[in-house]
Amino acid sequence: xxxxxxxxxxxxxxxxxxxxxxxxxxxxxxxxxxxxxxxxxxxxxxxxxxxxxxxxxxxxxxxxxxxxxxxxxxxxxxxxxxxxxxxxxxxxxxxxxxxxxxxxxxxxxxxxxxxxxxxxxxxxxxxxxxxxxxxxxxxxxxxxx
Numbered sequence: 001x002x003x004x005x006x007x008x009x010x011x012x013x014x015x016x017x018x019x020x021x022x023x024x025x026x027x028x029x030x031x032x033x034x035x036x037x038x039x040x041x042x043x044x045x046x047x048x049x050x051x052x053x054x055x056x057x058x059x060x061x062x063x064x065x066x067x068x069x070x071x072x073x074x075x076x077x078x079x080x081x082x083x084x085x086x087x088x089x090x091x092x093x094x095x096x097x098x099x100x101x102x103x104x105x106x107x108x109x110x111x112x113x114x115x116x117x118x119x120x121x122x123x124x125x126x127x128x129x130x131x132x133x134x135x136x137x138x139x140x141x142x143x144x145x
Contacts, residue, residue, distance in 0.1 A: 081119035
């Protein structure tokens with residue numbers, strides 16, 4: 001049923017996503033009004049480690065797929081870009097000392113956001129690559145001979 005919704009009725013899926021976006025916006029406004037800018041979080045370090053491990057996984061998969069010149073790298077690189085952007089955002093927004101603030105901004109501007117940009121460009125560029133997903137350029141050359 002889900003695949004039918006995605007492939008045969010993209011307009012219906014689009015409307016459903018817009019409804020979800022409106023509900024999420026309402027929830028965000030509500031949270032902003034009740035949290036007063038501070039929230040106590042359990043498992044804070046585990047959350048950060050999890051985010052970093054997701055980044056490692058997507059960057060590793062992106063690297064492997066890019067080496068194979070696979071078009072399948074496109075959505076993986078897009079996911080990596082989103083994770084890098086989230087990492088930069090939360091690093092900057094959650095610091096608690098002036099020194100950490102400068103370090104967070106330096107990491108965001110010097111590492112995470114440039115890497116995010118590279119992942120976005122790779123995601124777009126990979127859509128134009130020829131060949132079968134997962135087939136390396138060398139394998140394609142051998143097939144031609």
